[in-house]
Structures are given as C-alpha cells and as structure tokens.
Amino acid sequence: MKTIIGCKIIRLKETDSTNRLALSSENASLPSGTVIIAERQTAGKGRKDRIWYSEKGGLYMSILFNEIDEFGFFYKFAILAALGVKETLEKLTGDSFFIKWPNDVYFHDKKICGILLQSTTQGENNRVVVGIGININNSVSNLPDEIGEKSISLIDMTGKAYDIEEIETDILNRLNDYYKAMKKREFKTYLPTINKFLYKKGEYTEFLLGVNIRALKIIEIDEEARLIVEDRNENRLNLDFGEVL
Ligand code: BTN
Numbered sequence: 001m002k003t004i005i006g007c008k009i010i011r012l013k014e015t016d017s018t019n020r021l022a023l024s025s026e027n028a029s030l031p032s033g034t035v036i037i038a039e040r041q042t043a044g045k046g047r048k049d050r051i052w053y054s055e056k057g058g059l060y061m062s063i064l065f066n067e068i069d070e071f072g073f074f075y076k077f078a079i080l081a082a083l084g085v086k087e088t089l090e091k092l093t094g095d096s097f098f099i100k101w102p103n104d105v106y107f108h109d110k111k112i113c114g115i116l117l118q119s120t121t122q123g124e125n126n127r128v129v130v131g132i133g134i135n136i137n138n139s140v141s142n143l144p145d146e147i148g149e150k151s152i153s154l155i156d157m158t159g160k161a162y163d164i165e166e167i168e169t170d171i172l173n174r175l176n177d178y179y180k181a182m183k184k185r186e187f188k189t190y191l192p193t194i195n196k197f198l199y200k201k202g203e204y205t206e207f208l209l210g211v212n213i214r215a216l217k218i219i220e221i222d223e224e225a226r227l228i229v230e231d232r233n234e235n236r237l238n239l240d241f242g243e244v245l
Contacts, residue, residue, distance in 0.1 A: 004033035005063055005176040012036070016043040018062035019131035023120045028127070030064055033179075037061040037168065044133060047116055053147065057138030057155070059164050061131070063175070068126040071119065075225040075240075076187040077179065078103045078117045078130055083194055084174035085113045085134060088167060093158060100199035101218075101227045105134075110152035132171070137161045188223045195220045207239070 008031055015021050018036045020043075027034075038060050044052035054060050063081075065074070082103040089097050089105065089112065098106045105113035116131040135153030143151060154162055181189070195201065204215045207229070216229035216237065226238040 003176055005179050006033065006035050006172040007031055008034040010034065010036045012038040014038060014040050014042065017041055017045050017131075018060055019045055019116060019118050019129050022062040022064040022129040022131075023118060023127060025122060027064070028066070028122065028125065030066070032065045032067050034064045035061055035172065036064070045116060045118075045131070046114055046133075052114060052116070052133050053143050054133065055138050055142060057136060057164075058153070059132070059134040059136055059168055059171075061168065063130045063132075065128045065130075066125065068119075068128055071128065072224060073182060074117055074119075074128045074130065075102070077182050078115050079194060079221065079225055080178035080182065080187070080190060081115055081130055081132060081175055082113070083190060084171050084178055085115075085132065086197065087174060088170045089113075089134075089154070091170070092162065092167070093154065095157070096197070098197050098199040099194055101221060102225070104199075106199050107152050107157060109150070110140075111150060112152050112154070134167070136164055136167060187225075191221065191223065209239075 015038045018038050018041065021027065022036050040056045041054035041060050044054035044060060046052040082099045082105050085105050086097040086099060095107065100106050103115040104111050113134040119126065119128045135151060137155050138153050139156055140148045140151040140153050198218065198221060200218050204217050206213050207216050216231055219228040219230055222228055222238060226240045228236055228238055230236050
C-alpha cells in the first residue's frame with residue numbers, strides 16, 4: 001500500500017493552530033493523510049479546551065482524514081500515534097517513555113507529547129484530525145509554572161538540540177505503518193506493547209468522571225481503546241474518551 005500518512009505535507013512558519021487549519025472548510029479537499037506542520041502556533045489547542053503552548057522548537061503537526069467510516073477507528077489510531085512518538089523518542093534518547101491514556105506520552109511524571117483528536121461534519125462530509133505536539137528544542141522553563149512543572153522537552157532531558165524534521169519523518173513513517181495495520185484491523189496486536197508501557201498501570205489514580213473525582217486502579221487498555229479501571233471493591237469499569245473530563 002502506498003504512503004497515506006504524509007502523502008502531502010504542508011509546511012508553515014506560523015499558524016494559529018494546525019488542527020484548526022486542517023479542519024477549516026478551505027482545506028476540505030485535501031487528501032486523507034495530508035499533514036500540516038507549523039514551526040510555531042499562536043493559538044495551539046490542547047484537550048479539555050486547554051492552551052497548547054507552541055513556541056518555536058517544538059513539533060506541531062496535524063494529520064487530516066476525510067474518509068471516515070467510524071470514529072472509533074481514530075481513537076485507536078491516536079493511541080498508536082502515541083506509540084509511534086514513544087518509539088521515536090526512545091530511539092533518539094535510549095530512555096523509556098510511557099503512554100498515558102488516552103494518548104499522551106510521558107517521561108517519568110512529565111508530559112512530553114500531547115495528542116488532540118478533533119472532528120467536523122459539513123453536510124455529508126466528516127473529517128477527523130489527529131494533532132500531535134511534542135516538546136523538542138523548546139525548554140519547558142519558558143512555560144507558565146503550573147504547566148512547566150508537569151512537562152518536559154528533549155532539550156531539557158538531554159541538553160542537546162535535535163533535528164525536528166528528522167523526528168517528524170521518523171514518526172510519520174511509523175504512523176503510516178500503524179495506519180496500514182489499523183486498516184487490516186490489527187490494533188489488538190499492539191495492545192500488549194501499549195499496555196506494557198501504560199503510565200501508572202496497576203496504580204490508583206484520580207479520575208474526574210462527570211462531576212465526581214474517583215480513585216480508580218488502572219488495569220489496561222482494551223480492544224476498543226477504552227481504559228479498564230477497578231474501584232476498591234474490585235468492580236471494573238471501562239472508561240471511554242468522552243467520560244473522563
Ligand atoms: C493535549 O495534550 O492537550 C493535546 C495537545 C495537542 C497539541 C497539538 S500541536 C498540533 C495540533 N494543533 C493544535 O492546535 N493542537 C495539536
């Protein structure tokens with residue numbers, strides 16, 4: 001199968017948000033797998049309506065899809081995207097990184113990569129974007145304290161500057177392979193690897209479920225990309241993306 005992810009790459013010096021741009025109506029005719037990359041974003045978006053601070057030195061890219069059969073496909077693909085990022089970062093540094101459900105990448109207790117899945121519907125036309133932000137040559141010391149203390153970048157870890165385009169190519173190659181695997185319904189073959197490196201696996205963690213905070217033990221990610229957790233009475237719950245605020 002030919003290259004899907006990265007079949008077309010649009011590079012920008014600056015935009016407000018590569019996710020917003022990828023989903024805007026002006027880009028409705030771009031082929032599935034198009035990647036929009038910006039050197040910096042002025043209004044980068046994070047999950048839960050947070051800001052994703054995006055100064056020069058990070059990698060900010062969005063992959064656009066416009067052939068959507070089921071959204072569940074992309075929940076799974078976004079986890080494989082986190083796996084791809086983790087593998088690239090490990091190849092570069094020799095250190096271990098972990099996947100925090102649903103799709104962040106962590107080094108110890110600090111976040112290095114966030115992934116934001118968004119979608120839009122215009123008439124018959126559904127589109128999905130998988131936006132990936134990675135802290136590379138941007139030190140988190142420039143971030144507001146409450147975010148900076150929970151974050152890390154490659155330059156903070158190793159003191160070295162990295163070739164961002166090389167990192168981008170390595171990740172996109174991995175994601176193209178994972179996309180092909182997903183098309184063959186092979187998500188579950190990656191579950192053992194994903195679960196082996198699941199952040200806080202086996203530990204009680206606080207979850208905001210609706211308006212309630214609950215301490216639940218993280219068990220594993222299941223075949224539908226849900227997080228299986230257990231309460232103190234060993235009752236199991238399957239959390240899906242929408243449930244955890
Ligand atoms: C998160 O962890 O909250 C998700 C962060 C996602 C950030 C990326 S950077 C590229 C793309 N464009 C955006 O505006 N957001 C995503």
